[in-house]
Amino acid sequence: MTSLARLFTLLTTIERRFGLSSLEKGEREILTLIVTAIGNNEEISAETVVEQVQASRATVYRRIATLKQIGLIEAYEKKGRSIFRLGRNFRKHFSELDAAIMSKHESP
Amino acid sequence: MKALKTVALIAIIRYLFIAINAYINLVQPYDGWVNYFYLPAGVNVIATLVCGHLGALGVGAGSFVWNIFNKDMDLVSALTLSVVPVLSCSASYFAYEKLTCQTLSTEWRTPSIQDISRFVVIYAIINSALHHLVFPYVLGGGMFSQSSLFQMLIGDFLGAVFLFVCLNILASLLIDLMKFLSSENEA
Numbered sequence: 001m002t003s004l005a006r007l008f009t010l011l012t013t014i015e016r017r018f019g020l021s022s023l024e025k026g027e028r029e030i031l032t033l034i035v036t037a038i039g040n041n042e043e044i045s046a047e048t049v050v051e052q053v054q055a056s057r058a059t060v061y062r063r064i065a066t067l068k069q070i071g072l073i074e075a076y077e078k079k080g081r082s083i084f085r086l087g088r089n090f091r092k093h094f095s096e097l098d099a100a101i102m103s104k105h106e107s108p
Numbered sequence: 109m110k111a112l113k114t115v116a117l118i119a120i121i122r123y124l125f126i127a128i129n130a131y132i133n134l135v136q137p138y139d140g141w142v143n144y145f146y147l148p149a150g151v152n153v154i155a156t157l158v159c160g161h162l163g164a165l166g167v168g169a170g171s172f173v174w175n176i177f178n179k180d181m182d183l184v185s186a187l188t189l190s191v192v193p194v195l196s197c198s199a200s201y202f203a204y205e206k207l208t209c210q211t212l213s214t215e216w217r218t219p220s221i222q223d224i225s226r227f228v229v230i231y232a233i234i235n236s237a238l239h240h241l242v243f244p245y246v247l248g249g250g251m252f253s254q255s256s257l258f259q260m261l262i263g264d265f266l267g268a269v270f271l272f273v274c275l276n277i278l279a280s281l282l283i284d285l286m287k288f289l290s291s292e293n294e295a
Contacts, residue, residue, distance in 0.1 A: 010178040020280035039216040
């Protein structure tokens with residue numbers, strides 16, 4: 001999971017800088033925060049995100065809900081806290097991307 | 109076991125990218141080893157940044173398999189030319205850590221475009237210099253013109269940047285696709 005998160009931060013460098021995807025700025029900020037924490041093998045909860053982002057609690061929770069709905073992140077319960085990890089959809093799609101790249105390069 | 113899987117996966121990806129690069133170079137000027145566009149350099153850079161020295165080992169393993177099965181080299185030459193990318197990746201990883209004052213294995217900061225460009229430049233310089241130190245002994249002296257060092261440097265840089273940009277665009281498209289699919293499901 002750590003390597004996948006690091007790969008994701010690398011492969012979204014241009015997206016973060018120039019906003020290539022249709023993610024909102026706030027959603028991108030929260031996603032970066034969560035993925036960077038996972039890349040450092042740290043557990044990040046919703047409360048930590050609320051503390052670190054300059055926005056109201058309601059806005060942060062709404063953005064987290066959007067990211068969850070897209071499937072980029074998901075949450076699991078641990079000792080009463082909601083901890084984030086990369087979403088199942090995200091892992092699935094990234095595996096598909098890997099497979100697509102590999103099959104594309106097998107063809108020649 | 110996990111480390112072995114990582115090395116094997118990177119080796120397979122690296123092998124496939126060397127194959128596609130060899131295919132591309134069939135229709136471009138190519139002197140057998142050095143060219144102005146070397147796509148696998150992107151794999152080397154990304155694997156090293158993500159997996160560190162383990163990634164460098166995977167890069168070397170991929171090169172070794174390619175040299176043995178596709179270049180028909182003897183074991184010593186294949187091994188020597190496979191150790192070079194491992195050394196270049198590890199050395200550039202080390203140099204990058206020193207320059208940016210961070211330990212990538214324990215402290216992962218979100219990299220900026222400048223950070224990655226810096227890493228690519230360091231890698232291209234070290235890799236082309238190390239290869240040119242080894243080439244005369246493995247492939248015979250006098251085989252390379254002085255400009256081949258510059259050519260390899262440019263090739264590594266362009267290949268790494270091209271792959272990095274393409275994968276970044278693909279990742280953005282993937283995020284948009286996921287967003288679109290989730291909105292469709294909701295509707």
